[in-house]
Amino acid sequence: MPIIEAHGLTKIYRVTQKKEGFLRAVRSLFRREYKEVRAVDNVSFAIEPGEMVAFLGPNGAGKTTTLKMLSGLIYPTQGSAQVLGFTPWDRADEFRRRFSLVMGQKNQLWWDLPAADSFQLHREIYSLSRAQFTRTLGELTELFGVSKLTDQPVRELSLGERMKMELIAALLHQPQLLLLDEPTIGLDVVAQATIQRCLKDYNVRYGVTMLLTSHYMRDVEALCARVLVISHGRVIYDGPLARISEQFGKSKLVKLHFENDGVPTDLESFGEVTHSEGPVVDLKVERTRVPEVLGAILERYTVVDMSVQDPPLDQVIARVFEEARVQHEASSQSS
Amino acid sequence: MKPVASPHDVDDAVEERGRETEEDVRSIKEARIVRIARKYGNILRVSLIERLTYRGDFFLSTILRFLPMVTTILLWQAIYAGAGEKPIAGFSLHEMIAYLLLVHISRMFSSMPGLAAGIARDIRDGQLKRYLLQPIDMLGYLASYRGAHKIAYIATSSLPYALLFFLCREYFDRLPDLLTLAAYLCSLFLAFAVGFFFEASIGMIGFWFLEVTSLLYVVNTLNFFVSGQLFPLDLLPPFWAAVLKAMPFQYMAYFPAAVFLGKIQGADLVRGLLAEFVWGVVFIALARWLYRLGLKRYSAFGG
Numbered sequence: 226m227p228i229i230e231a232h233g234l235t236k237i238y239r240v241t242q243k244k245e246g247f248l249r250a251v252r253s254l255f256r257r258e259y260k261e262v263r264a265v266d267n268v269s270f271a272i273e274p275g276e277m278v279a280f281l282g283p284n285g286a287g288k289t290t291t292l293k294m295l296s297g298l299i300y301p302t303q304g305s306a307q308v309l310g311f312t313p314w315d316r317a318d319e320f321r322r323r324f325s326l327v328m329g330q331k332n333q334l335w336w337d338l339p340a341a342d343s344f345q346l347h348r349e350i351y352s353l354s355r356a357q358f359t360r361t362l363g364e365l366t367e368l369f370g371v372s373k374l375t376d377q378p379v380r381e382l383s384l385g386e387r388m389k390m391e392l393i394a395a396l397l398h399q400p401q402l403l404l405l406d407e408p409t410i411g412l413d414v415v416a417q418a419t420i421q422r423c424l425k426d427y428n429v430r431y432g433v434t435m436l437l438t439s440h441y442m443r444d445v446e447a448l449c450a451r452v453l454v455i456s457h458g459r460v461i462y463d464g465p466l467a468r469i470s471e472q473f474g475k476s477k478l479v480k481l482h483f484e485n486d487g488v489p490t491d492l493e494s495f496g497e498v499t500h501s502e503g504p505v506v507d508l509k510v511e512r513t514r515v516p517e518v519l520g521a522i523l524e525r526y527t528v529v530d531m532s533v534q535d536p537p538l539d540q541v542i543a544r545v546f547e548e549a550r551v552q553h554e555a556s557s558q559s560s
Numbered sequence: 561m562k563p564v565a566s567p568h569d570v571d572d573a574v575e576e577r578g579r580e581t582e583e584d585v586r587s588i589k590e591a592r593i594v595r596i597a598r599k600y601g602n603i604l605r606v607s608l609i610e611r612l613t614y615r616g617d618f619f620l621s622t623i624l625r626f627l628p629m630v631t632t633i634l635l636w637q638a639i640y641a642g643a644g645e646k647p648i649a650g651f652s653l654h655e656m657i658a659y660l661l662l663v664h665i666s667r668m669f670s671s672m673p674g675l676a677a678g679i680a681r682d683i684r685d686g687q688l689k690r691y692l693l694q695p696i697d698m699l700g701y702l703a704s705y706r707g708a709h710k711i712a713y714i715a716t717s718s719l720p721y722a723l724l725f726f727l728c729r730e731y732f733d734r735l736p737d738l739l740t741l742a743a744y745l746c747s748l749f750l751a752f753a754v755g756f757f758f759e760a761s762i763g764m765i766g767f768w769f770l771e772v773t774s775l776l777y778v779v780n781t782l783n784f785f786v787s788g789q790l791f792p793l794d795l796l797p798p799f800w801a802a803v804l805k806a807m808p809f810q811y812m813a814y815f816p817a818a819v820f821l822g823k824i825q826g827a828d829l830v831r832g833l834l835a836e837f838v839w840g841v842v843f844i845a846l847a848r849w850l851y852r853l854g855l856k857r858y859s860a861f862g863g
Contacts, residue, residue, distance in 0.1 A: 298692050299859045314859060318695040326693050333690055338610055345609075349602040350696045352595065 227271040228402060228434045229295060233304035236265040236290050236458075264290040266458035267304070272436065274401070277428055279445040279466075280438040282455035283546045288438040291455070292404050295436070296326045309402060322351060325395035329407035332387065333394060334379045340390040341375040344397060351398035358397065365393045368430075369423050385416030389423065396427070405437035409444055421447040442539045454542070456549035470535040473545045477515050479508045481522065482530040489526055504529070509536070600704045607708035615716040622717035625664070626724055633657055649794040655821055656792070657731045661724070662817035663789050668714060669748045670755030670787075670812035672706060679763025680772040683858065692855075699760060699847060706756055736820055743829055747816040750836040754811045757843030764847060767854030788814030794823075808839040 239259045265287040272278055280288040293299045295306060297313035297320070306313060311320035334343040348358045366372040369389040379387060388408065395403065408424070409417040425448055428435055439445055445452060445466060452469065454462035462469060479496070483489070483504045492498055495518045496510035510518050515533060522528065535541070640646075640653040651659065679702070682688045691698035725732075736744065762779060766772050784790060787809040793801050804810060815832060818824050824832055 296693060298689055316692060321693060321695040326689075328689075331686065331689070335610055337613055342606065342609055346603065346606045349599055349606055350694050350701075352599055352695075 227307075228274045228276075229270075229272040229306070229308050229436070231271070231291075231295070231304070231306045232269050234265055234268045234291065234294055234301050234306060235263070235303040236287075236294060236299065237302040238262045238264050263458050265294070265301070268455070268458070268460050269304075270453060270460060270463060272434060274434050275428070275432045276451060277425075277435045277449045278437075279449035279452045280436070280455055281445060281452050281542060282438075286455045286546075287458040288455055289406055290458075292326065292406055292436070292438060296324065296404055297321075298326075322398060323400055324402040324404065325398070325400040326404040327391055327395045327406065327408060329388070329405075329410035332379075332391060334387070334390055336380050337378055339376045340379055340382075340394070343379070343390075343394060344375070347394050347397050353398060361397055361399060362393070365396055368426060369393060370419075383416075385412050385419065388412065388416070388420060392420070392423070399431075401433060403433055403435045405435060405439075407439055408437060409439065409441055414443075417441065417443060418447075424448060442542065446538065454545060456546055457553045461545070461549055466538070469545070470538065470541050473548075474512070474536055474541045476509050476511050476536065478534045478536050479510050479515065479519065480530075480532045480534065481506050481508060481528055484527040484529050487526065489522075495522065596700075600700050603701060604704040604708045604711075607705045608712055611709050611712035612716075615712065619716050619720065622720045626720075629660070629664075632660055636660075649792065650823070651792055651794065652733075654731045654733055657728070658733075659792055659817050659821060661728055661731070662820050663813045665721075665820075666748065666751055666813045666816040667789065668717075669710065669816075670751040672755050672759040675702070675706065675756070675759040676763035676766075676772060676776050679760060680766025683766040683854070684770055688858070699757075699851060702760065703756060707752075710752065736822055740819065740822060740825075740829075743833060744816060744820045746833055747811070747819050747836060750833070750840055751811055751816055753840035754808060754836065754843060757840065757847045758808065758812075760847040761843060761850055764850035764854050767850070767857055783809055783812065786810075787812045788817075792818065792823075808843070811836045811839060 238261070240262055241259060268287070268291060280291065282288050290299070294301050295308055295313055297308075297316045300314045309320060309323050311317055313320065334340055335346075344358075344362060347353075348355075353361075362375075366375060369392065371386060371389050371393070374382060374386055375390070379390065382390065392408070405424075409420050412420065421444060424435065427433060428448075435448070437444070437448065450465055452462070452464070452466050453460050454469070462472065464472075476496075478499070483506070485504070488501070488504060488506060492506060492508060496508045496514075498506060499509050500507035508518075519531075519533075636653065636656050640648070640656070645653065648656070688698070690696075691701065762772065762776060765775065769775075786804050786807065788804075793804050793810060793814050795801075796804065805814075815824070815836060819829065819832070
C-alpha cells in the first residue's frame with residue numbers, strides 16, 4: 226500500500242492585487258481586487274514505503290505548496306490525499322506523531338540553548354519514553370557525527386551542524402515519513418555532501434520514506450532514484466532521474482579526440498561544436514543521428530578516443546522548465 | 561529503532577476502540593487527561609531551563625522597574641499634603657502607596673509582555689507551522705511556556721522585591737489574615753489566566769491583520785488606566801468606577817491589590833473571585849474560538 230497517495234490535488238490561492246498610486250491604494254482599502262493563482266494544478270501520484278523521491282521544479286512551481294498540503298498545513302482547493310492512511314489536513318495527533326517536515330530555511334531549535342534542551346522539549350511534545358528517547362538520540366548523534374556538539378548553544382554551531390541538529394530533532398520520534406523542503410539550502414558543498422550521506426544512511430538503515438524538494442541537482446542525484454518534475458503546478462515527469470535525459474534531452478554530447486591535431490573543419494555539418502581545445506572537440510548531436518554521425522566521422526578521420534554522453538542533467542532540466550514555461554504561456558494566452 | 565515499533569503503536573493499543581465497556585472509556589479518558597497534564601507539565605519544566613538562562617536580565621529589569629516608583633510616591637505625598645492628609649476615596653496615603661506597590665505584584669502575574677505580538681509574528685513568519693505539524697496545542701504550549709517564564713521571573717526577582725517591600729514596610733499598616741492571603745493568592749493565579757488568554761485573544765487578530773503592534777499599543781495604554789494601575793478605581797466618580805469594576809480589566813491589577821488591602825471582603829470577595837474565574841473561562845473560550853477560526857482561514861489562504 227502506498228504511503229502517500231494524491232489524487233487531483235489542486236490549490237488555488239487568491240492574492241490581493243496591490244495597485245500603484247495613492248488613489249488606487251485608497252480605493253483598494255474598500256474594494257479589494259483579487260487574482261487567482263493556480264499554485265498546484267491537478268497533481269496525482271503515489272509513493273511507496275521506503276522510497277526516496279524528489280520534487281524538482283523552478284521557484285514557484287508548486288513544490289512547497291504540495292508539501293504543505295501533504296503535511297496538513299493547508300487545505301487543497303480540490304482533490305484528495307492519503308498520507309500514512311490519514312487525511313493530512315485533519316491533523317490527527319496520531320498522524321502528526323508519524324511524520325516530520327523539515328524546512329531548510331526555518332529553525333525550530335532554541336537559539337540560545339544547547340540542542341540537547343530542545344531535544345528534551347521534543348521528547349515531551351511527542352511523549353517519548355526516556356529509554357527510547359535516549360537510545361534514538363544516541364543513534365542519531367552517532368549517525369550524524371555530532372555527539373560532542375549537543376551541549377553547545379545552537380547559536381555557536383555552524384550552519385551545517387545546525388541543520389544536522391534540526392534533522393535529529395525531526396527524527397527523534399522515529400517518523401515513518403520525512404518531508405524535506407530545501408534541506409541543504411545555503412550549505413557549502415562539503416556540508417551538503419555530509420547531509421546527503423546522513424539522509425541516505427538513515428533511509429537505508431531505517432527504511433524511512435523521504436520526499437524532498439531541492440534546487441540542487443547534486444542532492445537529487447545523490448539521494449533520489451525517482452523524481453517528480455513539477456512546473457506551473459503540474460507534474461510533467463514522473464520517473465527515474467536517469468531517464469529524464471532520454472525523455473527530454475533531444476541531443477547527446479559526442480567527445481572526440483582526433484589524431485595529431487587533425488581537427489576537421491567540416492564538423493559543423495554533423496552537429497553543433499560546443500567546445501574545442503587542441504585535438505579535443507565536443508560535438509552536440511541530435512539523439513537519433515548519433516550512430517550515423519559517428520559512422521561518418523570514423524570513416525573519414527582518425528579518432529584516438531571518443532565518448533558519447535548525455536548533456537549535464539541540470540542543463541536538461543533547465544531546458545524542460547523553459548519549454549514548460551513557453552508552453553504554459555502559449556496555452557494561457559489562447560484560452 | 562524501527563519506526564514501525566514506535567510508541568504511538570502502544571498508544572494505539574490503549575486507544576483501540578472495539579469492545580470496551582463504559583468504564584474502560586472513562587479510565588482511558590482519565591489516563592489521557594493525566595498524560596496531557598504530564599506532557600504540558602514537563603514542557604513547563606523544560607521551558608523553565610530555557611527561561612533561567614536569562615535570569616540576569618530578569619534581575620536588572622526588576623530593579624529598573626521600581627525607579628519610577630520613587631517619583632510616584634513623591635507625587636502622592638504632595639497630593640495628600642494638599643488634601644490635608646485626609647483619606648481620598650477611602651485610601652489613606654499609606655494605603656495608596658501600598659496599593660501602587662501591590663499593583664506591581666498583580667502585574668507580575670497578569671502582564672504578558674510579547675505574547676500577543678509573538679503570536680502575530682508566528683502567524684506572519686510561519687513559525688505557527690510547528691503547532692500544526694507537531695502533536696501539540698499552541699495555546700497549551702504557550703501557557704506552559706509563559707508559566708515557566710513567570711516562575712523564573714518571580715524566583716529571580718523575589719530578592720529585589722523583598723528588599724523593596726522591606727524598605728517600604730512603613731506603608732503597610734497591617735498585614736492581611738490567612739484567609740485574605742489565600743484569597744489574594746487565588747486572585748493572583750486567576751489574574752495570570754485572565755491576562756494570558758486576554759492577550760492571546762488579541763494576538764489571534766494577527767490571522768486577519770498583518771500588524772497588531774499599533775492595536776496592542778492602544779490596548780495596553782487603555783489597560784494601564786482601566787485596570788487600575790495608575791490609581792485605584794475607587795477614585796473615579798461612582799458611575800465610572802462601577803462600569804470599570806464590571807469589566808474584566810480590573811482583575812489584571814486593581815482586584816488582587818484591593819483584596820490584599822482588605823478593601824474587598826466577605827460576600828463581595830467571593831463574588832469577585834467567582835467573576836474573575838468566569839472572565840478567565842470567557843477569555844479561554846474566546847482565544848480558542850479565534851484560533852480555530854484563524855486556522856481555517858490560514859489553511860485556506862496562506863500557509
